[in-house]
Amino acid sequence: MDSVLRAVLIYLVLLVLFKIAGRRSLAELTTFDLVLLMVIGEATQQALLGNDFSLTNAVLVIVTLIVIDVGLSLLKLRSDGFSRLIDGGPTVIVEHGRLLRGRMRHARLVEADILEAARASQGLTSLEQIKFAVIERNGKISIIAYDEGAGP
Structure with a gap:
């Protein structure tokens, strides 16, 4: 259960951080952006898995992240307000x-x-x-x- 809570928390933190970073930063990756994403990925992996590097824990974290992503995309389909909050507008x-x-x-x-x-x-x-x-x-x-x- 600890892994699921970690996955949810990390997902939400990254969602907020990338929302703050703005849309333009996601449009095209520069070398700096790629390196930054790799470092974020490594730090996220450590935070997600903690001391448990088992295959079961890794699969649980991946499934949790996918479920969160699919759930949010379904919410965005059903609610224009939620979609604007998450993705913004033109x-x-x-x-x-x-x-x-x-x-x-x-x-x-x-x-x-x-x-x-x-x-x-x-x-x-x-x-x-x-x-x-x-x-x-x-x-x-x-x-x-x-x-x-x-x-x-």
């Missing part, structure tokens, strides 16, 4: 070529991030070509360009 960060700096600061984005997404997805080179930029729930930036000939 956030507009550029509106009609104008940066919404408060929202960008909250998402820890800079103008270069938005322009990079605009070039990669639409071939756009300036903010004036962007009708809307939205940071999605998964941390990716979606770009909506002005229609051809419509302009700002």
